[in-house]
Structures are given as structure tokens and as C-alpha cells.
Amino acid sequence: MQTNLLSKVTNATPSKMSDKIDHPQLCKWLNAVSISRDKKSFTELFHFFAPKIQRIARNKFPNEAQASEVVQETMSNVWRKAHLFNQDKGAATTWVYTIMRNVTFDMLRKIKGNREDNLSDDIWPIAESMVSDTESFDDHLENKQLLTVIEKLPEVQQQVVKGFYFMEMSQEQLAVHLNLPLGTIKSRLRLALAKLKVQLGEEHD
């Protein structure tokens, strides 16, 4: 056993020897899952977290099968809730820990009290951060909505708006680029914005 253990340690790669967590990397993976449903990043997250979750859960549940259920449930929540993760609000490890702790809590309650009330998310909101998460989520929707409204503008106005806001060109640059007098650019932009305001205002109601 002893030799086995030693050889195990010496065989470990440098990254395995390290007990430092690469937080930026974890965030990158989580964001990739959130934004592009990237399976490769999820697989990386799975390999990082799953064995640890399994080990932690094994101490709380009497058998391997239930510990695996915690792994599956936790990682499945990571996949489904990745868009709620906000790296400004805390580390990826904290976020995954919260999910794991909540899954464990609900499962233990189910086993001990025969209750399937899933109270954990009320007691420990997955994102305390939910408020600002929702904001950024809304922003994303807002952009999408803005784009559909812009598509409805006359072509000439679209050019100006897209150039100004999405390509961040100055009005002068646009004038040169579109080969139009500066005054025309300005008035088109003004007209477009007035229309957008009306449209967005309506859709907000």
C-alpha cells in the first residue's frame, strides 16, 4: 500500500501535484458552456469537479450509487445553469460548491425525511448574485431585441446606426466611409434614434 501510494505521487504530473486552482481557466470553461454550450469545456469542468464531488459526497451518503447521483445532479445543474454564473460575484468553485451543497441537502432530506420539497435553493440562492445576473441576462436579450428593431429601419439609417454603435465609428469616419456629407450622417442618426426610441418604448410596454 505504502509503495503504491508513493509511486502514485511520483507519477503525478506537475499540474496534479499543484493544489492551486486555476480560477481564470474554470471561469473560461463555464463561460464557454454558458455562451456557446461548449461540450469540450464542459468535459474539462467535469473532469475537474466530478471526482472531487464524488469523494465529498461519498462521505455523506452510504453508497457509491448515491454519491454518483450527486455528481450527475450537480454537473447537470452546472450545464443547465451556467448562464447564471457571474464571475464578478465570486469564484467558479464557490458557485459549483453551492450547487453541490444544495443538491446534497435536498437529497439527504429526501432520504431522511422522505420529503421532496427541494428547499435548498430558497435557503441558499444559487446566485445571491441573481439580481445582477438577471441584469446581464436581460442586457443580452436587450441587444437582441435592439437588433431586430434596427433591422426594421430604412437601409440608409441602418448603415449609420450599425456603424456608429456596433462598429464604433465616429460620425466623421462614417461620412468618409459612406461618402456622404457629415450633416446627412447626423440627421440620419437623429432620425433613426427617434424611431428606435418609439419602437423600443412600445415593445417595453
Added chain:
Amino acid sequence: MIKHHPKFELIQSFVNGELPASLSAGIAVHAEMCPKCSQIISQLTEQVAETSFEINMLDNVISEDNRTSLKFNELSETEINTESMIDLITDSNDTFKVEPELVKTITLNNKPYTLPNALKNMPLSKTLHMGKLSRARIQLNENEIHTSLLKIEPGGAVPQHTHKGFELTLLLEGSFNDENGEYVKGDFIMLDGTHTHNPVSTEGCLCFTVANDALHFTKGINKLLNPIGTFIY
């Protein structure tokens, strides 16, 4: 100002998810009203998370007496499970939708009172009245642990009593006094068998209470109340 907070050990168990739902909810509700405890909880959660997931090297050392992690890493059988588990999870396209916040209110002094988030999905039993006290059990099914919403009408009091086990009183609204002074909204008052007290509420209050044994009334005529000590907490 909130003067009574959960002890650090209790917060620790809360963060670890080791407390029953009743006490966990009590701490969560307190933290909602107490920025100080809320900050301790976030910091502790971050630390616990960090240590939970950092043990790459220790994994190998610990595995001497915990073969499960070895098993997970080494058995090709579980490797296959890993792959199929990833496939199973990522096959699903549905993402979690944030539901609009559900709000649950009860009537307090003829006004609606919004229950704290941690309590909003807990089933309440019918309210029982006894003089100026009324109580609704929160049905959590935690055996000897009883959780309730206790309402004291203005001028009401709980007769002097002690407890064989513990008694948590979390003030949700209003205030009360006992031998040790005044308690206000947000105060987290954890007592055990060594305490005796006689809470009186002049303005009325609503409390979230958790106790693992009946109250034990200690004084004079109130001793006659002992059979109904179970009523209150």
C-alpha cells in the same frame, strides 16, 4: 439594531449544509437582515469551496483510506460511466429559467406580511390560538425538531420557561423583551436548557421558532401549563 447572531460554529455547519432545514432557514433569514453575518457566510463559503476542490495532491494521499477516489480515477468501468454521464448531461438543451420571484404573504395585525424567501415554500399548518399567542407549525418533518411561526399580540407574553433541548427564536417583525433586555427584528436568539426566560411583547411580534423539545414552564401557576408547553414551540 441586531445584537444577537448565530455562533460561528453554527454558521460553519450552515455553510457545510449540515444543519436541518429549520435551522438552516433560520440562519438564512437572519443573514438576509444582517449584512455582517451575510458577509461572514459568503467569505466562509468561498473558503470552504476552495478547500473542497483544491485537493488534487491530497486526493492521492487520502485515497489510502478512501478508495473511492482511486476507484473513480482508475477503474476503466467508471471512466465509461464518466463519458456516458457527460453525454447524457450535454444532450439536454434546456437551460434553467429564472422563475419570477414567488411571494407568500400571511396576515399580521390585519396587514399582509411577506414571508422571507427561505420560508416561502414551506407548508404551514392551521393556526392555533391561545390568548394572545397564536402559532402555525411549519411542516418540515424533522422528527423531534418543531418549527413554527409564533405570533404574540401586543401585550402578550410567553410564561417563564426553560427548555430541555434548544430553542431558537428569530424575530421576523416587531420586538419583545425578556430578563436580558430588548430584542428587535433580525435578532437570532438561541437558548438551551441553562436559560430561563419570560418574553413579553408590548408592541406585538412575529417569530420564527425552532425547538427540539417542549417548553418547560418553571414558575408557580404556569407549571400547570406544562402539558401545553408543546403548544407554543
